[in-house]
Amino acid sequence: DIQMTQSPSSLSTSVGDTVTITCQASQDITKYLNWYQQKPGKAPKLLIYAASNLQTGVPSRFSGTGSGTHFTFSISSLQPEDIATYYCQQYNDFPYTFGQGTKLEI
Amino acid sequence: QITLKESGPTLVKPTQTLTLTCTFSGFSLTTGGVAVGWIRQPPGKALEWLANIYWDDDKRYSPSLKSRLTITRDTSKNQVVLTMTNMDPVDTATYFCAHRPCRGDNCYFEHWGQGTLVSVSS
Numbered sequence: 340d341i342q343m344t345q346s347p348s349s350l351s352t353s354v355g356d357t358v359t360i361t362c363q364a365s366q367d368i369t370k371y372l373n374w375y376q377q378k379p380g381k382a383p384k385l386l387i388y389a390a391s392n393l394q395t396g397v398p399s400r401f402s403g404t405g406s407g408t409h410f411t412f413s414i415s416s417l418q419p420e421d422i423a424t425y426y427c428q429q430y431n432d433f434p435y436t437f438g439q440g441t442k443l444e445i
Numbered sequence: 446q447i448t449l450k451e452s453g454p455t456l457v458k459p460t461q462t463l464t465l466t467c468t469f470s471g472f473s474l475t476t477g478g479v480a481v482g483w484i485r486q487p488p489g490k491a492l493e494w495l496a497n498i499y500w501d502d503d504k505r506y507s508p509s510l511k512s513r514l515t516i517t518r519d520t521s522k523n524q525v526v527l528t529m530t531n532m533d534p535v536d537t538a539t540y541f542c543a544h545r546p547c548r549g550d551n552c553y554f555e556h557w558g559q560g561t562l563v564s565v566s567s
Contacts, residue, residue: 340508370551371550371551373553373554375492375554377492381559382541382543382557382558382559382560383492383541383554383557384557385553385554385555388548388551388553389548389551392551394553394555426491426492428492428494428553428554430552430553433505433508434494434505434506434507434508434509435482435494435497436494437491437492437493437494438491439491440491440492
C-alpha cells in the first residue's frame with residue numbers, strides 16, 4: 340500500500356493566516372492526489388483534484404501544488420469557515436489511501 | 446443534482462454480517478468512467494477506503510478487508526450494496542458512500558452521502 344503522511348497533524352491558526360499542509364507519499368504517485376475538507380459530523384468535501392486543480396465552486400484561497408512524492412496544500416487568508424480537518428488521498432494505485440488528517444484549530 | 450444516501454443497521458453484534466445500501470440519484474452507474482465507492486471513518490480517526498464498483502461492474506477492494514467485503518449494484522434501483530462479514534468492534538465507524546467520476550485520468554470522490562454510523566457491540 341502507498342502510505343500518505345500528512346503534517347502537521349494539528350495546527351493552531353488565526354483568521355487571516357496563511358496555512359500550509361504537506362502530504363508525503365511513500366512512492367511516486369505523479370499528480371494523482373486529491374485534497375478534502377471535513378467539518379465535524381459532515382462528509383468530506385472535495386477541494387483539489389490532481390494535486391493542483393481547484394474543484395468547481397471552491398474559493399481561490401485554496402490551492403495545491405506538488406508531484407511525485409511531495410505535495411502541499413495551502414489556504415491563504417484563513418476564514419472562520421475553513422476550520423476543519425483536511426485530508427490528502429492518492430489514487431495512483433489501489434488501495435486508495437488517505438493521509439491521517441490535519442486538524443485546524445483557532 | 447447528485448445525491449447519495451446510506452442506509453442500514455446502526456448496531457450489529459460481533460461476528461454478524463453488515464449490509465449497507467447506498468441509494469443515489471442524479472447520475473447513472475452505467476456511464477463510462479463512473480464508480481461508487483465506500484469509505485469508512487472510525488470515531489475520531491482518519492478516512493479508510495473500502496471498495497469501488499464501476500460502470501462496467503468491475504470491482505476493487507481494500508486488500509486488508511477483501512476477504513470480508515462484497516460490493517454489488519442494482520442499476521434499476523440506483524443502489525450499491527456493501528456487505529461486510531464477521532463484524533468486530535474495531536469496525537465501528539461512520540460508513541460513507543461516494544460518487545467517483547473521472548476527468549480524463551483524474552478521479553476523485555466528488556459527491557458523498559451523509560454517512561451512517563455503525564456500532565459493533567454485543
